[in-house]
Amino acid sequence: MPENEFVTLPKTKRGERTFSRLIESAEQVFYEKGYHGSGIKDITDQAGVGLGTFYLYFKDKKGIYTYLLSQYSHIIRMAIARRIQAAGEIDRKEEERLGLLAFLELVQKKPHFYHIIWESLYIDRSLFIQYYATFGKLYSRQIRKAQKDGHMSDGDADVMAFMLMGIANFVGLRYAMFDQLADLEHVATEAIRILDEGMFNKKEESDS
Template identity: 40%
Template sequence: MLEAAEGAFGENGFHTTSIGDITRRASVALGTFYVYFDSKDEIFRALVAHMGEMTRSWIADRVKTATDRLDAEYLGLLAYIEFARAHPNLYRIIEESQFVAPDAYRLHYDSFAARYERNLSDATARGEISDGDQSTRAWALIGMSVFLGLRYGIWDQERSAEEVARAAADLIAHGLNQ
């Protein structure tokens, strides 16, 4: 049912989508919806959480072969752009949640940030990256991913995901210095 909700909300938005739209896409009776969810708001919030978990799982699966934190940053950016291309409804749903379900929106990003901070701290402890404010770093890296995913995953897919991820990974590894 969440897959059907992703299609309906992603194409039509929260306010235009009805529970009937979701159940028709899912090929289930209207009553079946209420076995799992009490309202359109509840399935939307569940969808936001589900999409966050899908994204984190997709990325985690693709960075597990990383040789170090900087390699993980490249692989993570590559994975995120590929995920955005494979799930074009992601942005509409997550961005709309900012207004429809602000707590779900905040939790979506807080969950990413908490995991990111932990991974950065672990990398610092292993000597792979310098010590620093892991919270600020995590949020900055999330921002980079979100906007690169939007630009090169949704708006314009002309450049390869690898090329974009390499350019961003170079910025992460070397900053703006030469």
């Protein structure tokens, strides 16, 4: 995330370590106490630094929270990109399957992502909208390219992007957050199979 009015990025290795401790502490504190139940002192105490150190990097509590949101978006997109790139030459359907699998595996390990991201709706609605709008914009751009290249069917790319994002989010809730022992490979494969074959395209039984 680039430096902005809320965040001043560290310029030294020591500063980077302190910055990382603050981020990790904020993540834990927000997850355990919620944004409104947390204070800056909770974060600095958890990080083992003074209050003044916090203000070297962040304007206020909302600044560090906003930074966390931007990092989650980046982490999710990078996890998906790495999984797809590692697979080599694959078609778009397999890219979607691997992308979904990567997301499920990530949120299974980091269920606090859901808590912190969705709490933004009650902290600042514009943050919640911006988080998903940005994600959707990047996703729909990829879909339009796949459509142009003949790898996906025609349709409203924005609707398709948010539909796929919705599937990932709620399938993730059920099989990565509620059920820590779910077979995520099966879940991802089944979700893409249903999308590929269609939910309302029931095959007629052949006469015997």
